Amino acid sequence: MFGAMLGEAWHAMGANRLRTFLTMLGMVIGVGAVVLMLAIGQGAQESVKRSIDTMGSNLLIVLSTPPGMGGARAATGSIPSLTVKDAEAIAELDGVSAVAPTVNSSAQTIFSSNNWNTSVIGTTPDYLDVRAWSLSDGYTFTDSDIRSGTRVALVGRTVVDNLFGDISPVGKTIRINKSPFIVIGVLESKGQSLDGRDQDDTIIVPLTTAQRQLFGSQFAGSVRMIMVQADSTEIMSLVEDSINNLLRQRHNIREGADNDFFVRNLTAAANSAAETTRTMSLLLGAIASVSLLVGGIGIMNIMLVSVTERTREIGIRMAIGAREYDILLQFLLEAIMISVVGCLIGLAFGIGGALLINMLSQTAIVISSQSVVLAFSVAATVGIFFGFYPARKAARLNPIEALRYQ
Amino acid sequence: MTAPLILVQDLHKQYETALGPFPVLKEVNLRMDPGDYIAIMGPSGSGKSTFMNILGCLDQPSSGDYILNGQHVATMDKSALAKVRNRTIGFVFQGFNLLSRTSLLDNVALPLVYAGVDKPTRHARAKRLLERVGLGQYLRSLPNQISGGQQQRVAIARALVNEPRLILADEPTGNLDSKTSQEIMALFDELNQEGISIVLVTHETDIAEHAKRQIHFLDGSIVSDTANKKPVEENSMEAA
Numbered sequence: 001m002f003g004a005m006l007g008e009a010w011h012a013m014g015a016n017r018l019r020t021f022l023t024m025l026g027m028v029i030g031v032g033a034v035v036l037m038l039a040i041g042q043g044a045q046e047s048v049k050r051s052i053d054t055m056g057s058n059l060l061i062v063l064s065t066p067p068g069m070g071g072a073r074a075a076t077g078s079i080p081s082l083t084v085k086d087a088e089a090i091a092e093l094d095g096v097s098a099v100a101p102t103v104n105s106s107a108q109t110i111f112s113s114n115n116w117n118t119s120v121i122g123t124t125p126d127y128l129d130v131r132a133w134s135l136s137d138g139y140t141f142t143d144s145d146i147r148s149g150t151r152v153a154l155v156g157r158t159v160v161d162n163l164f165g166d167i168s169p170v171g172k173t174i175r176i177n178k179s180p181f182i183v184i185g186v187l188e189s190k191g192q193s194l195d196g197r198d199q200d201d202t203i204i205v206p207l208t209t210a211q212r213q214l215f216g217s218q219f220a221g222s223v224r225m226i227m228v229q230a231d232s233t234e235i236m237s238l239v240e241d242s243i244n245n246l247l248r249q250r251h252n253i254r255e256g257a258d259n260d261f262f263v264r265n266l267t268a269a270a271n272s273a274a275e276t277t278r279t280m281s282l283l284l285g286a287i288a289s290v291s292l293l294v295g296g297i298g299i300m301n302i303m304l305v306s307v308t309e310r311t312r313e314i315g316i317r318m319a320i321g322a323r324e325y326d327i328l329l330q331f332l333l334e335a336i337m338i339s340v341v342g343c344l345i346g347l348a349f350g351i352g353g354a355l356l357i358n359m360l361s362q363t364a365i366v367i368s369s370q371s372v373v374l375a376f377s378v379a380a381t382v383g384i385f386f387g388f389y390p391a392r393k394a395a396r397l398n399p400i401e402a403l404r405y406q
Numbered sequence: 407m408t409a410p411l412i413l414v415q416d417l418h419k420q421y422e423t424a425l426g427p428f429p430v431l432k433e434v435n436l437r438m439d440p441g442d443y444i445a446i447m448g449p450s451g452s453g454k455s456t457f458m459n460i461l462g463c464l465d466q467p468s469s470g471d472y473i474l475n476g477q478h479v480a481t482m483d484k485s486a487l488a489k490v491r492n493r494t495i496g497f498v499f500q501g502f503n504l505l506s507r508t509s510l511l512d513n514v515a516l517p518l519v520y521a522g523v524d525k526p527t528r529h530a531r532a533k534r535l536l537e538r539v540g541l542g543q544y545l546r547s548l549p550n551q552i553s554g555g556q557q558q559r560v561a562i563a564r565a566l567v568n569e570p571r572l573i574l575a576d577e578p579t580g581n582l583d584s585k586t587s588q589e590i591m592a593l594f595d596e597l598n599q600e601g602i603s604i605v606l607v608t609h610e611t612d613i614a615e616h617a618k619r620q621i622h623f624l625d626g627s628i629v630s631d632t633a634n635k636k637p638v639e640e641n642s643m644e645a646a
Contacts, residue, residue, distance in 0.1 A: 004519045312503070316504075317516070319462070320520065321568070322488060323485045323489075324484055324485070324488075325485070326488075326520055400459050403503070
């Protein structure tokens with residue numbers, strides 16, 4: 001009997017194709033929009049999450065700021081007020097698990113006939129731990145390399161691709177600003193950072209080597225930035241405060257005077273970025289579901305018209321033995337069928353659209369089975385919800401009046 | 407004495423209007439035994455259609471008893487009434503009332519859908535009945551592709567598909583020419599001879615003469631209830 005009713009619902013949908021199509025279009029657009037928006041929203045969330053994971057956890061950075069208010073001020077970190085000694089002092093603070101002082105600047109690198117301009121970071125071995133960065137090949141430098149200032153380098157994936165091509169880089173000699181360096185390790189690929197920079201376009205060398213042999217005049221004994229890893233997320237603001245106090249003391253800054261450094265909580269910034277994307281994708285989904293609601297109202301509207309048009313048919317069916325339940329089921333099935341078929345087409349369009357956007361603009365998308373199930377169940381619910389009132393109206397018709405209806 | 411198929415006792419029906427209750431049926435009594443063949447006649451507004459609706463379990467009386475096939479109709483809920491309409495009664499209407507987008511086969515099989523009969527059985531029974539009313543070659547046609555007389559035959563086949571005890575026909579020849587009317591009436595006569603009870607409403611005396619009994623309604627009451635002689639003579643002539 002259910003099979004026969006499904007057949008009839010299918011038949012009724014085919015009876016007025018244009019109308020069925022237009023009604024369905026509401027669902028197609030609604031479901032398509034929801035799936036597409038969820039795909040883009042979740043894609044954004046996913047790429048932010050990946051960036052946070054590659055950044056390293058519980059990170060604070062300390063940057064030097066130029067002192068004084070008047071006159072032209074240089075960019076943060078460009079006038080070095082932080083020293084390696086500052087970094088060593090910070091390492092002694094409670095709640096600090098690792099510290100990595102860094103200097104960095106861009107440099108021209110050459111290998112064989114290839115050259116590439118990249119960012120060179122001079123730092124200590126702890127840097128890789130702080131950034132949760134591992135090597136895909138080779139080994140890292142050690143404290144003894146720092147002490148002796150050896151010319152060794154770790155290269156990022158982008159640098160490898162541009163300088164070496166298919167050649168294995170470990171053991172090869174490259175020139176950084178004309179000085180020869182031996183490549184001892186290859187960094188694992190991290191992809192884009194939160195602000196969209198390519199984190200793999202970098203070379204890491206020992207801090208002392210960078211200070212003395214690469215950017216000597218610029219960073220004599222000073223560092224541009226100190227990366228600090230706290231023991232846990234909870235104590236990050238405490239650590240931030242103790243760094244502030246410690247450095248003010250070490251830099252002899254009087255009460256009321258401005259800091260010549262700046263502490264930034266990277267993890268908090270990243271979390272707020274993640275929060276923003278989550279809100280954005282929720283908002284996108286909410287806006288898209290409004291169109292699903294509109295599609296549902298379209299179904300209800302057309303089902304009401306259909307019930308009126310088919311009043312006489314309903315009367316005939318009742319006269320030959322259809323119960324209220326049979327009539328209710330018949331019209332409900334029709335509404336559900338319209339919304340479910342519309343939903344399937346919408347899913348196809350939504351997923352297709354998301355893949356197209358991904359292909360054309362490289363925007364990250366995530367089509368999760370959850371969002372597909374969600375869209376499908378919402379569509380079925382919409383069909384039941386908006387189909388129920390017209391179906392009940394049909395089922396409650398008085399058979400005598402329905403039979404008399406012209 | 408056999409149990410009556412229909413027993414109507416002191417039946418009243420009134421509609422509530424702005425001017426107070428308006429009586430449509432007053433003190434109607436009727437007994438119909440199985441196998442009987444009744445023609446109901448009367449002017450418009452005499453209450454005969456309302457009476458037919460009550461007999462067909464589409465409407466309920468305001469007071470009085472209607473016992474169909476041993477069951478008090480007043481005690482049944484809507485589902486039970488639907489079941490009676492489905493199994494015990496077959497309806498034939500003046501306007502045929504076939505589903506226009508549905509094939510003749512599916513039209514005839516439709517009551518079986520509501521009876522919960524499986525598809526192969528539905529189609530086999532519908533096909534047999536369409537063949538019986540002489541339309542075996544039109545199984546897949548739509549109602550608008552055949553003539554009015556043929557459509558009424560389809561409607562009769564549909565009424566018969568659940569093997570009902572009673573056929574209620576409301577002006578079944580009202581939309582047909584006289585030759586086709588006689589063909590349809592011959593079909594009813596045949597069904598009655600097979601033992602199916604028939605109640606039909608008509609305006610035309612020559613149609614009413616096919617029945618075994620004629621009942622006349624006037625102002626909501628039965629004013630005459632007479633036996634027909636003629637069909638019996640016809641039958642005896644045919645037999646001779």
